[in-house]
Amino acid sequence: MSLLEVSGLSVSYRAGGDDVRAVRGVDLSLEPGETLGVAGESGSGKTTMVLSLLRLLPATATVSGSVRFRDEELSEARWGRIRAIRWAEASVVFQGAMSALNPVRTVGEQIREPILLHEKVSEKQAAARANELLDNVGVSAARASSYPHELSGGQRQRVMIAMALACRPDLIIADEPTTALDVIVQAQILGLLTELVAESKIGMIMISHDLSVLSSVCSRLAVMYAGRIVEIGPSKQLMDTPEHPYTRALSGAFPTIGDPASRMAPTGLAGDPPDLRLALPGCAFEPRCPVARPECATADIELWPAGPGREAACVITRDRRSGATP
Numbered sequence: 001m002s003l004l005e006v007s008g009l010s011v012s013y014r015a016g017g018d019d020v021r022a023v024r025g026v027d028l029s030l031e032p033g034e035t036l037g038v039a040g041e042s043g044s045g046k047t048t049m050v051l052s053l054l055r056l057l058p059a060t061a062t063v064s065g066s067v068r069f070r071d072e073e074l075s076e077a078r079w080g081r082i083r084a085i086r087w088a089e090a091s092v093v094f095q096g097a098m099s100a101l102n103p104v105r106t107v108g109e110q111i112r113e114p115i116l117l118h119e120k121v122s123e124k125q126a127a128a129r130a131n132e133l134l135d136n137v138g139v140s141a142a143r144a145s146s147y148p149h150e151l152s153g154g155q156r157q158r159v160m161i162a163m164a165l166a167c168r169p170d171l172i173i174a175d176e177p178t179t180a181l182d183v184i185v186q187a188q189i190l191g192l193l194t195e196l197v198a199e200s201k202i203g204m205i206m207i208s209h210d211l212s213v214l215s216s217v218c219s220r221l222a223v224m225y226a227g228r229i230v231e232i233g234p235s236k237q238l239m240d241t242p243e244h245p246y247t248r249a250l251s252g253a254f255p256t257i258g259d260p261a262s263r264m265a266p267t268g269l270a271g272d273p274p275d276l277r278l279a280l281p282g283c284a285f286e287p288r289c290p291v292a293r294p295e296c297a298t299a300d301i302e303l304w305p306a307g308p309g310r311e312a313a314c315v316i317t318r319d320r321r322s323g324a325t326p
Ligand SMILES: Nc1ncnc2c1ncn2[C@@H]1O[C@H](COP(=O)(O)OP(=O)(O)OP(=O)(O)O)[C@@H](O)[C@H]1O
Pocket: 013, 014, 015, 020, 022, 040, 041, 042, 043, 044, 045, 046, 047, 048, 049, 058, 060, 209, 276
């Protein structure tokens, strides 16, 4: 049984009298212990997509589609059930630990809280477990009595990871867990997270702007553009032979794009992502695509097979696979 099975997931935000269609029909699945990376430039809907899985979005968001977690339909689950699942079965490492940690409570208290809430243990047992978790993430247990502002950015992110692991979940959602950190600390934290999820066979969905970071951590990658997955497949194949023109742009495979420094960032890509208030018929990437054809503006686009375990939402993939010549 899959750990997670998402189909037809769409999310729109009501904002200033308009609907911002941030996620537009996402299908994906995750096996137990599998790691999936989600890439895409700012505003492509990554955070919205993953937070909608555990209904962590603000009230202005409308979610439709199906989210099956093991054999349970979360879109129909009661709030109490969702609350029970959060932390204990699926937990989140948020974008920016600064705002996610409570500034007026010690980190020890914050790690103990989900343990006390979800497991039948004494204060003393919870404290021992919190110390063990701090040790696992490379923070001295003596730090349990520190407040978040007394820790470095890297230590705070480690504390977030300890909290996410506290109730031994089967799924961790990590939204840019290291973006705010310097490169060396970033590598340490990613290494730590990778090791801990592999050790405990935890499934993970990790978001990053940086494809190269994701491919070093995750076995599969999904690339999002304007609220849709435009390509998904095993990390190595997707990086070595990107299929969708947007993936190629993200991975810097277009020789015309950018300098080496911006290779892994989409900043080398000309133009802007589309206005998500619009309907966006055809391929949303068409206005920026260096290999677009006239039909791309209007064609029905879906994820077509692009090799073993791979799919891409590009008519070039569709035609190559069907043997048609463009
Ligand atoms: N609360 C909100 N109200 C209205 N629109 C929102 C809200 N949150 C996000 N959006 C819009 O939804 C779209 C997707 O945002 P989201 O935060 O999911 O993108 P992202 O891919 O995570 O970007 P980033 O890489 O910058 O974190 C954007 O156009 C954003 O402006």
